[in-house]
Amino acid sequence: xxxxxxxxxIDGLTKSFGSFxxxxxxxxxxxxxxxxxFLGPNGxxxxxxxxxxxxxxxxxxxxxxxxxxRYDQLANPLQTVGAALxxxxxxxxxxxxxxxxxxAAASGVSDQRVDELLELVGIPAxxxxxxxxxxxxxxxxxxxxxxxxxxxxxxxxxEPANGLDPExxxxxxxxxxxxxxxxxxxxxxxxxxxxxxxTVDDVVIINNGRMIRQGTIAELxxxxxxxxxxxxxxxxQEALRSAxxxxxxxxDGALVVETDDHVRIGDLALGARLPxxxxxxxxxxxxxxxFELTEGTNRNLEGxxxx
Ligand SMILES: Nc1ncnc2c1ncn2[C@@H]1O[C@H](COP(=O)(O)OP(=O)(O)OP(=O)(O)O)[C@@H](O)[C@H]1O
Numbered sequence: 001x002x003x004x005x006x007x008x009x010i011d012g013l014t015k016s017f018g019s020f021x022x023x024x025x026x027x028x029x030x031x032x033x034x035x036x037x038f039l040g041p042n043g044x045x046x047x048x049x050x051x052x053x054x055x056x057x058x059x060x061x062x063x064x065x066x067x068x069x070r071y072d073q074l075a076n077p078l079q080t081v082g083a084a085l086x087x088x089x090x091x092x093x094x095x096x097x098x099x100x101x102x103x104a105a106a107s108g109v110s111d112q113r114v115d116e117l118l119e120l121v122g123i124p125a126x127x128x129x130x131x132x133x134x135x136x137x138x139x140x141x142x143x144x145x146x147x148x149x150x151x152x153x154x155x156x157x158x159e160p161a162n163g164l165d166p167e168x169x170x171x172x173x174x175x176x177x178x179x180x181x182x183x184x185x186x187x188x189x190x191x192x193x194x195x196x197x198x199t200v201d202d203v204v205i206i207n208n209g210r211m212i213r214q215g216t217i218a219e220l221x222x223x224x225x226x227x228x229x230x231x232x233x234x235x236x237q238e239a240l241r242s243a244x245x246x247x248x249x250x251x252d253g254a255l256v257v258e259t260d261d262h263v264r265i266g267d268l269a270l271g272a273r274l275p276x277x278x279x280x281x282x283x284x285x286x287x288x289x290x291f292e293l294t295e296g297t298n299r300n301l302e303g304x305x306x307x
Contacts, residue, residue: 004153005032005185006067006080008053013062015048015209022048024209025062030187030202032153035180037200037217038189041294045209046189047085050156054083066154078107082147083156084140092132096123096142099131100149109149117145122171136163144175154185161188161195173199193290207294221284224260229253229278230269239272240265256282 008030015023023045030036040046051057053064055071066074066081074080090099100114118127121141126134131142140163147155155176161169176199180186190196193203203220205213213220230236233249240247240257243264247257257265262279269276 005183006154007031008154008185008187009063009065009068010049010053011063011065013049013052013064014060015045015052015057016060022209023052023059026206026209026211027062028204028211028214030185030204032185033180033183034201035176035186035188035199036202036204037193037196038187038204038206039193039196039290040191040206040212042191044191044206044294046191046206047158048209049206050083050085050158050187050189053156054081054085056085076150078109078150078152080150080152081154081156082150082152083158084143084147084160085156085158086143090131090134090139090142093130095129096127096131096134096138096145099142100127100146103146104149107150113149114145117148120148121145121175137165137168140164140168153183154187155179156187158189159191161190169195192287194287197286205290205293212293217286220286220289223258225282226257226260226262226265227278227280227282228255228257228265228269228276230255230274230276232274235272236269236274239268239274243268254278 010026010028013023013026014021026049038046048057052059053066053071063070071077071081090096097114097118100117101111104111104114115124118124121144123138123141126138127142131139134142140160144157144160147157160172164172176186176188188196188200197217200217202216203213228236233253233255237247237249237255245257245259247255249255259265260281265279266276
């Protein structure tokens with residue numbers, strides 16, 4: 001596989017519509033061989049950012065570069081970046097296959113590649129029917145096939161999980177994982193972290209056009225913790241503390257210990273002659289984290305049209 005993923009570098013990117021600042025000095029990077037979740041609530045500025053990256057909207061200030069070049073500077077744009085921004089923009093009277101063939105012909109891609117791609121995205125039969133009758137999930141798959149026509153090293157997908165059923169989402173996860181393992185740069189936007197948390201390696205979270213958080217999904221999960229219940233929480237807390245393990249008591253009497261080393265906790269409890277009634281990893285609820293990061297500040301929920 002020859003796919004060459006290039007980094008996406010966004011620097012001070014800003015877009016104003018009149019006095020309304022849709023994207024506000026955004027700076028972030030998205031790397032080859034990684035799947036980046038580009039996240040934010042409705043109206044955060046995700047689509048506007050992706051449209052600037054793809055040369056469809058002119059930035060008011062700042063730059064959005066692909067391997068150091070603006071989209072309009074790329075020598076072979078279709079072979080460099082594939083994008084699926086909207087799942088609805090297909091001619092309803094044309095079959096999915098014909099739609100791809102038209103796009104393929106315009107960019108020097110063979111009909112054979114079209115059929116391969118339809119097979120790859122799982123709609124070889126449906127693609128012979130008119131796109132007007134497609135379900136949202138089928139349109140998503142067709143959009144994905146269109147984005148992959150030029151075998152690009154960078155793939156930009158706006159809300160690709162929208163309209164997919166659980167099986168479709170599982171399929172998409174595996175498919176994107178495979179494409180990223182080939183070294184491609186993959187960007188997936190979503191307004192729901194829970195929808196993509198199992199798919200992405202990195203996250204860029206924005207709200208009101210501004211950067212809120214950038215990092216790995218592991219960083220967002222935070223340090224590992226364990227919940228443990230015993231007959232005498234204070235005694236166990238003391239035993240843990242003497243082994244340099246911080247533990248806090250919850251209202252229900254269980255302790256939350258700052259480690260995922262269950263064996264160590266078990267051994268320390270045994271040493272203190274304390275029974276263990278419960279010992280489980282504390283799962284971070286990323287949707288709550290996401291909500292807390294963006295909560296109460298969404299300009300689109302304040303009433304009135306921001307435009
Ligand atoms: N052409 C435009 N003219 C005026 N305002 C616009 C225009 N395009 C987008 N906006 C506004 O910019 C803000 C960001 O929109 P954008 O579509 O980028 O958000 P988003 O994060 O993709 O949201 P969603 O998840 O709802 O698709 C919104 O308040 C939107 O109304």
